[in-house]
Amino acid sequence: MKGNELLVYVNGKYYPKSEAKISVYDHGFLYGDGVFEGIRAYNGSVFKLKEHINRLYKSAKAIMLNISMTKDEMIGAIIETLKKNRLRDAYIRLVVSRGPGDLGLDPRKCSKPTIIIITDRIKLHDGSAKKEGLTAIISWVKRDPVDATTHEVKSLNYLNSILAKIEANNADVDEAICLNKEGFICEGVAENLFAVVDGVVITPPTSTGALRGITRNVVIRIAKKLGFEVAKKEITPADLFLADEIFFTGTAAEVVPVKEINKREIGDGRPGPITLKLMKEYHRLVLDPKEGTPIT
């Protein structure tokens, strides 16, 4: 088995998946102290790699975590890991934790960050999701306010999203939608959210606690290019129930329609025409080598 196992980069060395390990004293494990990125490669090119690397380093700066590699070295390590695993289509999980420390939470006790690059595949939803749309609920779990562990920073603290996902599982639906403290829509558990109302493509501003999604930016760009009006404004739960179309965006999820929220059918219960156009253009764009970094 080991011979066929994918190799994982851990602090500059490569280990077969089953042997890739970190210390139990790592504060990423003990406290969720660290940052990460989820990235995708399509047909030999890593989509928006530079944008993901920039966001990783910004997240690290926000939590005062000093990444002991330059951005170029990090890009080189990602490409090398993909090459070693002979992957041209992949999901890449890049994790930088505070590293091993003692049992107190003081980050000053962690002398060296742990850097991990996993290259593998991911499947969030089954094949019918893109064709038929997802079901979702609005979760009771509120996004952390922007003056707490906000989702503007892509940190290893995902309990907020996990609690919302548990609610979705318990309700037997695919996904959960998170509100902020004021009751406005923020995002999905690991996706940004868009609504289409009277032909206008609307997404909540990220200043209320949603992640500045890279797919979100790409979709905004595509929508404008296709001639749609795009508005970044607050969305209420009622706005969602009454929207013509709803869809999520994310690196892992890509662009995926939502057909039902809290048992209310969205539009006519099928992926809407604008969502379908944006999905099509997104899938074209990810294959454009100019939009990514080649695995060479």
Ligand SMILES: Cc1ncc(COP(=O)(O)O)c(C=O)c1O
């Ligand atoms: C909380 C959250 N929101 C939104 C997104 C989508 O971001 P991106 O499009 O950059 O993958 C993610 C992705 O991981 C996420 O974790």
